[in-house]
């Protein structure tokens with residue numbers, strides 16, 4: 114079984130070792146010399162070159178190295194009848210929950226202000242509300258949003274979630290669809306974006322949405338840069354309508370050296386590092402997906418390309 118592996122990162126040796134350890138008879142191929150196109154039956158990819166996957170005539174399944182599949186959906190020449198399985202992996206989920214909890218606590222506890230004060234040797238405490246009076250709103254209540262919501266709720270936060278279809282979650286207030294978005298926003302002090310990037314969610318974090326948040330609210334975007342209208346965020350921060358933003362993802366990555374976010378006093382930046390897919394746990398899921406396909410069993414976590422996620 115030949116699998117074409119295209120990684121966007123530099124942990125290729127680690128991936129190779131884990132893939133071969135989990136699937137001993139695997140014939141692992143990589144760019145640029147991956148041999149005969151006819152040999153390739155599976156692909157495990159992050160941002161593959163456009164048109165490449167369609168050129169593989171015997172491809173059975175495409176596995177996305179990421180939870181998000183926008184890196185594939187942007188390929189206008191994707192093969193039409195090959196299922197795409199996205200990454201749903203405990204290491205990716207727990208990494209994201211750590212990032213969200215850390216960022217929410219930083220906002221809740223005014224850590225950005227303390228870092229600033231420290232540069233001036235200033236001793237001014239800021240009293241946060243108790244967690245059950247702090248309203249955190251999560252846009253996207255899928256695998257990642259639900260896990261983060263549950264952990265934030267365990268810390269006592271007043272958590273709400275917004276999704277496309279209605280989702281019941283114990284202890285979480287849930288809202289669905291555009292008709293309930295305004296109510297969700299009006300009750301959100303710390304907004305976390307964990308939506309997939311689709312036609313409907315592109316540029317969703319914009320001036321109209323920010324205006325519906327209460328004054329002093331803050332924003333955490335750990336989903337995709339394409340969700341955010343960057344100029345609108347800067348305007349909302351500069352006018353003090355929003356108090357701060359933590360951003361992991363950007364319209365263009367790496368973030369341009371001249372980008373105003375770098376020096377903005379109310380913006381905290383991480384380099385698309387909220388969470389990672391760890392080969393030690395995720396190769397098991399890929400092996401299981403291949404086994405399922407070979408045994409004509411239903412594949413898990415297949416992307417609905419019409420819906421876009």
Ligand code: NAP
Pocket residue numbers: 179180181182205209252253254255256257258275276277278279280290307308309310311313314335336337361362385386387388389422
């Ligand atoms: P998921 O399980 O597919 O969940 C997506 C959630 O978003 C679902 O609750 C879905 O609603 C909701 N949604 C989709 N379109 C919507 C719309 N138009 N309006 C309202 N809600 C909508 O995805 P996931 O695994 O949680 O991952 C979410 C995203 O996180 C990924 O797509 C990826 O871009 C990003 N991510 C970032 C990093 C990083 O390091 N920064 C790492 C991993 C993932 P329903 O529940 O009704 O379907």
Ligand code: GLV
Pocket residue numbers: 178179180181182200205390
């Ligand atoms: C990372 O950004 C992912 O989609 O998993």
